[in-house]
Amino acid sequence: MVKIHERKFVSVDPDKCVGCQTCEYACSFTKEKAFNPVKSRIRVVRQNQLVNMAVTCRLCEEPACVAACPRDALTQSDETGIIMIDKDKCNGCGWCIEACDYGAMMLHPETKTVYSCDLCKDNPKGPQCVQWCPEEALTLVTSDTLAQKARISAIRKLFQEKKSPA
Amino acid sequence: MLGYAGKVLYVDLSSGKTRTEKLSEETAKKYIGGIGLGMQLWLANSKAGVDAFSPENPLVLALGPVSGTMFPTGGNGHAFISKSPATGGVGEAVSHGTFGAELKRAGYDAVIMSGKSDRPVYLWIDDDSVQLLDAAQLVGKSPSETEDAIKDELGDYYVRVASIGLAGEKLSKIACILNEKTRAAGRTGLGAVMGSKNLKAIAVRGTRDIVPAQPEPFMEMVKEFHERMKGPATQKYRTLGTVENVLINNTLNCMPSNNYANARFENAEKVSGEALNERYVSKIIACSSCPMRCEHEAVVREGQYKGTMARMEYETLWAMGPYTGVDHLDAIIKAAELCTYYGLDAQSAGVTVGFVMDCHEKGILTHDDLGGIDAHFGNAEAMLKLIELMGKREGIGNILADGVKAAAEKIGKGSDKLAQHIKGLEVTGYDLRCLKTAALAFAVSFRGADHNRTSAYAVDMKGKVDRLKAEKGRGKIVKDLEDTYALIDSLIVCKNSRGAFYKELPEMAKLYGLVTGYNISPEELATAAERISTLAKLINVREGLSRKDDTLPWKVMNEPIPDDGPVKGALVTQDELDLMLDDYYQARGWTLEGVPTTDKLKELGMDEFSNIVEAKQEA
Numbered sequence: 001m002v003k004i005h006e007r008k009f010v011s012v013d014p015d016k017c018v019g020c021q022t023c024e025y026a027c028s029f030t031k032e033k034a035f036n037p038v039k040s041r042i043r044v045v046r047q048n049q050l051v052n053m054a055v056t057c058r059l060c061e062e063p064a065c066v067a068a069c070p071r072d073a074l075t076q077s078d079e080t081g082i083i084m085i086d087k088d089k090c091n092g093c094g095w096c097i098e099a100c101d102y103g104a105m106m107l108h109p110e111t112k113t114v115y116s117c118d119l120c121k122d123n124p125k126g127p128q129c130v131q132w133c134p135e136e137a138l139t140l141v142t143s144d145t146l147a148q149k150a151r152i153s154a155i156r157k158l159f160q161e162k163k164s165p166a
Numbered sequence: 167m168l169g170y171a172g173k174v175l176y177v178d179l180s181s182g183k184t185r186t187e188k189l190s191e192e193t194a195k196k197y198i199g200g201i202g203l204g205m206q207l208w209l210a211n212s213k214a215g216v217d218a219f220s221p222e223n224p225l226v227l228a229l230g231p232v233s234g235t236m237f238p239t240g241g242n243g244h245a246f247i248s249k250s251p252a253t254g255g256v257g258e259a260v261s262h263g264t265f266g267a268e269l270k271r272a273g274y275d276a277v278i279m280s281g282k283s284d285r286p287v288y289l290w291i292d293d294d295s296v297q298l299l300d301a302a303q304l305v306g307k308s309p310s311e312t313e314d315a316i317k318d319e320l321g322d323y324y325v326r327v328a329s330i331g332l333a334g335e336k337l338s339k340i341a342c343i344l345n346e347k348t349r350a351a352g353r354t355g356l357g358a359v360m361g362s363k364n365l366k367a368i369a370v371r372g373t374r375d376i377v378p379a380q381p382e383p384f385m386e387m388v389k390e391f392h393e394r395m396k397g398p399a400t401q402k403y404r405t406l407g408t409v410e411n412v413l414i415n416n417t418l419n420c421m422p423s424n425n426y427a428n429a430r431f432e433n434a435e436k437v438s439g440e441a442l443n444e445r446y447v448s449k450i451i452a453c454s455s456c457p458m459r460c461e462h463e464a465v466v467r468e469g470q471y472k473g474t475m476a477r478m479e480y481e482t483l484w485a486m487g488p489y490t491g492v493d494h495l496d497a498i499i500k501a502a503e504l505c506t507y508y509g510l511d512a513q514s515a516g517v518t519v520g521f522v523m524d525c526h527e528k529g530i531l532t533h534d535d536l537g538g539i540d541a542h543f544g545n546a547e548a549m550l551k552l553i554e555l556m557g558k559r560e561g562i563g564n565i566l567a568d569g570v571k572a573a574a575e576k577i578g579k580g581s582d583k584l585a586q587h588i589k590g591l592e593v594t595g596y597d598l599r600c601l602k603t604a605a606l607a608f609a610v611s612f613r614g615a616d617h618n619r620t621s622a623y624a625v626d627m628k629g630k631v632d633r634l635k636a637e638k639g640r641g642k643i644v645k646d647l648e649d650t651y652a653l654i655d656s657l658i659v660c661k662n663s664r665g666a667f668y669k670e671l672p673e674m675a676k677l678y679g680l681v682t683g684y685n686i687s688p689e690e691l692a693t694a695a696e697r698i699s700t701l702a703k704l705i706n707v708r709e710g711l712s713r714k715d716d717t718l719p720w721k722v723m724n725e726p727i728p729d730d731g732p733v734k735g736a737l738v739t740q741d742e743l744d745l746m747l748d749d750y751y752q753a754r755g756w757t758l759e760g761v762p763t764t765d766k767l768k769e770l771g772m773d774e775f776s777n778i779v780e781a782k783q784e785a
Contacts, residue, residue, distance in 0.1 A: 019452055021264070022236070022455060022456075025455055029385065034375030035235055035376040036271065036375045036376065037324075038373045049348060049451055050463060050465070052451060
């Protein structure tokens, strides 16, 4: 069993995200063989011209979506942390959608069952949104790597400031 | 039909009735999409001599076959087409963002809006459901405020909106149609056509799949173009952006300043693209499906205009800055924000301010005429006040809101010599006196003074020809560029991505084939491009424009460039213009009056329009 901080998920750097929706197109084409943002597992939010960010499943520990499902249709993979959906059990009630704080659970317009990011588990190259992102704003990381990166950039900034004349 | 949605939506604003018709496969193949398809639909749905503000003048919204796909920049464009209230000829303006892709997913290639509503409404297209909803609460709101209000009302964040501001509501002939807050179908006054129909906005939500005819090879082409668009071909747009032109054009003495008094701006360094990027640009964002991303958002962080935010491009910066003599970037960004707020074409608005300042300095418009505004070149506050008055149509702004041609007609006193426009459309940031291929291209451009119908200026500026010389051969250069640009605006792909097409016609033909499944040779596509250029001309011929309208602003032909330097004394004489016009019409296979011949129409498979040119030959 993989521990929580060893699980990889798709992280989005809002400083780099330009809101181009390439991830949405790449995702819907990979998963549904069509260009259609309403079938994408990752969605872009442009709050205003300056704030752009794509959002997808965070692979939470003790995921609220799984807990919310009254039909036990959702389970979390012990191995990868992705949310697995039993389409036969799901009746599209939407409680998991309400439970998710990130809007990462979505109802499919045609099958009327829910779906979410599975990290393109069947594709040897990994998540296609990460592959396609022209800004390298998306990365497949563990929370531990993210914390490492944050520490390093904080220290770098601190020392650059110290080096520059007051 | 693949690639195309296969459906055209008709909306009658008078009766509130809507219907759809199938898009004919033949029309689609002949006119491709975008402006080509839009102009064809406009011609088929209007009568000769229709007034631009008449309910009988349809406003057409058209998409290209590539719209809604993942093709870089191709997925996101849309075009508005109608009769231009500014020029009396064909009006068209293309914009990008996310709006076009949304409309394609809703299932339409084009929307034809005719008639006039008896109250302010907005059009709500929700896949198959089409409604006209009350817009009383939106009147007077900016396009940005309108978009937010509509999203709130419909309760859907992903609704995409194109709307007009106060300028469009008040029928300003320089009003534009904005989508996604910052993207404008800017030129030829189509915002006023929308306003004349009491149509405040078009809101769209589309949830259909878009599938290209050949998905796998299509994705390979997408991948290739993704890489190209992150490479040197588009570097300018990805780094400094189009504002890079400020210092380039200034150095080459081809940036008009102070209403065409000169061809360079003394304080260009202060308003350069470099200065803008270093001090103001806070974020660069992208349209849907674009790996190039070029939209530079400038924020004023301190001082009098603190908190101002606007998207900045060269033409906007030039018009509000060098052209009015203003050298404060803070104020220039504020001016761009005001244009976006009122829904004014920023280029035309800036040129109009330059015109007023010239009139004031020459004593044609007095302090009193201007309501006390001290409209001297370089006065930033006066520039901003004039734009506000234009947006609201108050005071002198009531006259100015229709652009320089209409304003000069009302002001008189020889002010027409200071009104720098072609066919009623204001000039842009290239001094035509010392760019003679561009001068020809601007003179013959079907929508008036315009750098967006060809890149003829680049032929001059890169030294591919002697830019100070008018000679035979320029006609063919302009014709070929016009046809390429007609194709770009019909497919629709972004003009900034043009460099990524290493082989223009073969690669565009390949793209068209992969999306639609219609195999078309580069030669056939070239014919379609020529057909689209000719169609635009046919509209102008039908609406009464002729060779005399293919001309240049007074100063370009009468006031030589004053500065010492390589272009001192440059201007374009009538003889030079005539030589180039003859050459261009011959290259096109048109008469020397600039009318396509019936033989030419037959060759292009456009016999159905023979009546337009026959009527002219009899007259």
